[in-house]
Structures are given as structure tokens and as C-alpha cells.
Amino acid sequence: MTNNESSAKPPRPEPPVLDPSDKRTALVERLQSVLAGLPSFFEFDNHFSGVNATDLHALNTLLGASIEGQVVKALNLQRPIWDPDDEWLGYTFERQSQTFPDVRLVRKGDKGKPDIGLGIELKGWFLLAKEGEPSFRFTTSAKACADHDLLVVLPWYLDNVLSGSPVAAEPFVASARWAAEYRNYYWQHMRNTKGDTAITSPEGAIPYPDTSDMRISDHPAYDGGGNFGRVARVSGMMDDFIRDSNNTEVLGIRIGDWHSFLRMHSDQADLDTVSAKMRIELEKRVSKISEKDASFLISTLLLAKEILKDV
Template identity: 70%
Template sequence: MATAEVPPPEEPVLQEDDPKTILQQRLRTVLLGLPSFFKFSNHISGVNATDLYSLNGLLGASIEGQVVKALNQQRALWDPDDEWLGYTFERQSQAFPDVRLVRKGASTDGIEIALGIELKGWFLLSKEGEPSFRFTTTAAACADHDLLVVVPWYLDNVLSGSPVAGEPFVASAKWAAEYRNYYWQHVRRTNASTDIASPSGAKPYPAKADLIADVPAVDGGKNFGRVARAEGLMTDWIRTTNQTEVLGIRIEDWFLFLKMHSDQADPSDITLKLYEEVLRAKDGQAKRQAVKAYQSLMGLLDAYGVDG
């Protein structure tokens, strides 16, 4: 059985005067301010409430494309002194990292890479209630300045409207890969082998055909790489993000409401469960919040013709 006696990994120590370090720090600031830069003009409507989770697959690539566009449009913030002229962010869905800051025609290979971002989107009303992507890339394939970025998003009217970005998760990609393995080998409780095989010769900015994935000896549940489940990696961020209020109700309450219906429960049972949440609320503030959510969700029941 694995234990947590081994200390967790820490983010790479970067040289403060390295131009790439300064660039990365500025990009982190820009990424955290992404909600104010994010623009998506398409309006989504006509999707059944119980089918909303499918939007993650339908719009995921477009959302990630909009993030790349926003980064290029905010060049003045991450390159105020024009030190990276000629460099632009490009997305390559089959490569790692899938977003790279590149300058073409700058070397014998025809391209020069400043740093990379492994970019993932998370639709907040997807079935899992947490990011579901798998990140299996070995740490050796991550450059010290590369980032793992997860962008949460939702529709501004919950069931319809335009996509809105929330504050993303931003961390060193190398650290995330090392922490994933640390969790797998030293934190999770299991009696099975915790060995992980890493590919030899892995290096940053690999070609598409290169082997760069860590492979566990035993993974019966296919959970290796599900970094959202690695306690301590993005746990606090997920919890905070699920507190986001849309139309006055927390995302986690919208999620629970829609999940009840997706499970095809009897409408009367759903109403009873929602009312029980109100009764279970301990203090006055929690009770008022539960009542507010209950009343709003009952309005949704009426809107969708469900007899509560």
C-alpha cells in the first residue's frame, strides 16, 4: 500500500534573469486575467438541459482556439518591450504541448520555440463535475518553462447564451507530470503495483511520432493521468471554481440539479431531494442560499414542463 512519506515535488526553479522566465511570469498574469479578454460571439440555444454535457465535445476545440486568439491579441501585456517580435502562439492539436509560442524561419529546422502551453478546456456542467482529460506526458518531455493551463467555461445563461471563461488553472507542466506520478506512487491507497514506466530519450517539443507517455504497470480503472483526481494538484482550484455563481446560483448547484434529471429519476423524487437540501441547511445563511437555489431550480422545472 502506498504512503505519503515521500515529499511532493516542487515546481522547477527558474533563473530570474532568463528572458523565458520573465515571459512566463507575464503569461501567467495574462492567463489569470483571461475572463476579461475572452471573446466568443456564437450564441448557443436549443440544447436540452439534460444534453448540455455534450457541449464539451462540440465546443471544446473552439474554446481552446479562442484562448490562443486572446493570447495573441494581448501581446502588449506579455511582450511590452518587443523582445519576442516575430513570435506567435499556434495551436497543434496532435502535438505536445498543443500550443506553442513559435517563430518560423528562425533556425535550420525552420522554427524556433520559446515555450509551450498544454491547453485544456473544462465545461463546468460536464458529466464528471471535474476536468476529465488525461495528462500522461512524461516530465522529461516538458521544458522547464512550459505550462499546463485548464480553462473553465460555461454559458452565460446556463442553458443557452455565449461561452464565458472563468479563471484558469495555471501551473508548470513539468511539475504537474511529476506530481501526477507522485500521487500515483505515494499517495493513493492501493495494494497493486505502483510502478511507472517512462519512455527513454524523451525531450521537450517532441515530434508527433515520439513516445512521451508514462505508463503505469497496473491501471485497471484507466485513471492514470486523470490529474483532477490527484489530490493536491488542482483540488482547491476545482473546489473554488465550482463555487462560481451564474444567474445567482453556484455552478455546483446547477450541476447537481441537472445530474438528477440526467439520471432519469422520477420528477417527484427530484423535488423531494431538493427540498431536503433546504431542510438540511444548518445556519441561516446556508438555509437562505438553499432556499434561493430551491426556488430558482423549481422555476427551471416549470420552464421545462416538469410537474414538481
């Protein structure tokens, strides 16, 4: 359907209404509590140092799988919270690669076929990555998402910004089916575009298929910018989450400010030019914050500039 074929927008998708008598519904509610408290449960003992500040963004690729593995470990360690009545004995969270969902709550069934409780599409987001927002693509069709499946995005950073151990921030948690439906709704009805907005969904897609070769992704008729599935850019989905994550303070400075500072630098950046840009930006903000905070911000960023000379 193109924009000209209909002037009336259908209602925005809503998360699926979960059956209160289904034990998976109570499980999802408990998991949401566990995931909200993940920063307290998350443990990553490895310490990282010696990374060039202008190369920090590469940590998103380097440590992404390890970060997601730690989330799965944390979920299994918090079993008393999400399974207080032992309704899910024999089930454990396991990661799987190259297919949806990334994480499944599974128990080995008869003849080796697993029984699946629910799935979690889990994505890590290094807060100092270049984009300043989650960059992953979520193209899975709503047909392949069970009602209780979740989409989880975990923001993380190093506790000393330029070095240290990974620390988790509060994640984004939403129904995976709703995310898939809302993504398509945005693509067809909310973007300001004149192109063909039709979307083709795979025939016969179902949750947790027995074979890994089943087609489960939606495909737009036209995607000149290659942006279909970039859910961080879907207006109304995770805007508040991205803003709040970038307001996370590390060493007294917001992640968003650290990100802006590091983006000014590149392998070819002239440090004197960067310093001039920094002062201009800081002068714009001084009127909005206290003199004490402004002084602290200036001195801290200038100290970081000196650190950059040595890394």
C-alpha cells in the same frame, strides 16, 4: 517500486526553479498574469440555445476545440502585456493537435524548422459536464516538458446556464513539468493501493521533438481503473481550483448547485421524484443559509424545473 519496498516517502516534487536571466522566465510571469485575467479578455460571440438541459454536458465535447482556439486568440491579442519590450517579435501562439503541448509560442526558423519559445498544454473544462471536475488525462512524461512549459485548465460555462454565450472563469495555471512529476509522485506514494506502483518513462524523450512519433507518455505498471493521468483526482494538485470553480455564481446560484440540480435529471428521470429529492436537499441547507437566500434558491430552482419541462 511497490508500496512494500520502501516505507520512507521521498520529498514531494516542487516546481522547477527558473533562471531569472532567461527571458522566458519573465515571459512566464507575464503570461500567468494574462491567464489570470483571461475572463476579462475572453470573447466568444456565438450564442447557443435550444440545447436540452439533460444534454448540456455534451457541450464539453462539442465546443472544446473552439473554446481552446479562443484562448489562443486572446493570448495573441494581449501581446502588449506579455511582450511589452518586443523581445518576442515574430513569435505567435499556435495550436497543434494530437501532440504535446497543445499550444506553442513559435517563430518560423531557418529551413522551415520553428523556433519554440515555450509550450502550453491547454485544456477546457465545461463546468456543467457530468463529472463535476476536469476529466482529461495528462500522461506526458516530465522529460518531455521544458522548464517553462505550462499546464492550463480553463473552466467555462454559458452565461445563462442553459443557453447564451460561453464565459471563461479563472483558469488553473501550473508548471507542466511539476504537474507530471507530482502526478507520478501521487501515483507511487500517496494512493492507498496494494498494486504495483511502478511507472515506466519513455527513453530519449525531450521537449519539442522534431518528429511527432516520439514516445513522450509515462505508463504505469498497473492501472486497473484506468485513472493514470486523471490529474483532477491527484490530491493536492488542483483541489482548491476545482472547489473555487464550482463556487462560481451564475444567475445568483453557484455552479456546484446548478450541477447537482442537473445531475438529478436524466432522460429517464421522473420529475416528481426529482422535485422530492430537491426539497430534501434544500431542507438540509436551509439551516446553513439565511431565510432570504433559501427562499430565492428554492424559487429559482423550481423555475428551472419548469423550464426543463419545455426544453
